[in-house]
Amino acid sequence: MTQDGSDSQLMTAVLTLLREAPGGQTEHALIVRLRDQGVAPFADADLADPMALFRTHFILFHSLYRLREQLAAQGEWLRIHCLDIGIDVLTPDSDGASGRAVAAGDPLRDYYLDLDNLDTMDRATVEAMLSGFWRRLDAGERRHEALELLGLEEPAGVEEVTRRYRQLAQQHHPDKGGDTETLQRLNEARMVLTTEQ
Incomplete structure (x- = not known):
């Protein structure tokens, strides 16, 4: 140019x-x-x-x-x-x-x-940049979905996530009339929000 x-x-x-x-x-x-x-x-x-x-x-x-x-x-x-x-x-x-x-x-x-x-x-650097972009985008989408599942909004700290997770896990636990699939999704959401910060 x-x-x-x-x-x-x-x-x-x-x-x-x-x-x-x-x-x-x-x-x-x-x-x-x-x-x-x-x-x-x-x-x-x-x-x-x-x-x-x-x-x-x-x-x-x-x-x-x-x-x-x-x-x-x-x-x-x-x-x-x-x-x-x-x-x-x-x-x-x-x-x-x-x-x-x-x-x-x-x-x-x-x-x-x-x-x-x-x-x-060069091509290798461009491809590495694009790969990093897609990883960050995926992580952001996963975080957004996890927040939505727990009914939280940004900024949500570890303590708030843990507190909300415990409330929902108790409510949806199979021993309390909930279902295993929902509990597994809640577990995954908590992991995303507490380990990807």
Whole structure:
């Protein structure tokens, strides 16, 4: 990726799509819209290939962080998260904080603005990153399901989990009219919540 006309076209396309979705959008939705409009390099990206997926993600986030700096200078703030990308108007309360955030050392900003990180990435590293992402996502989903089963919400500490588990285990124990399957699910939920913290 260079700082030439094609880079400028990409930035313009991204900004246009962001303005068309004032409530924000996900990274995936933005990539799909860029692909559907034939914007390079998104138009031809094979997102099933880990390297192409990483490259697409990196180029988008590189563009977003560059846009954030431009928008901040114009009194706007660009939210950048894979699940929420959108533009907000800076208010007097947020202006100073947002300006400092652009100027201060943001490790993600620094990472995505350094094109060497894109150029030096190899397939093994990308695949390891994706594998780690899916493991963390699975752990988060398991935790959410366990909290739901026990009727708890975040943040739930070990003591609260144990107390709630004991209440439900006593209620659903087979010796007290409950069933074994429910008790086993409660046991698993407690293990997830007390060992994966």
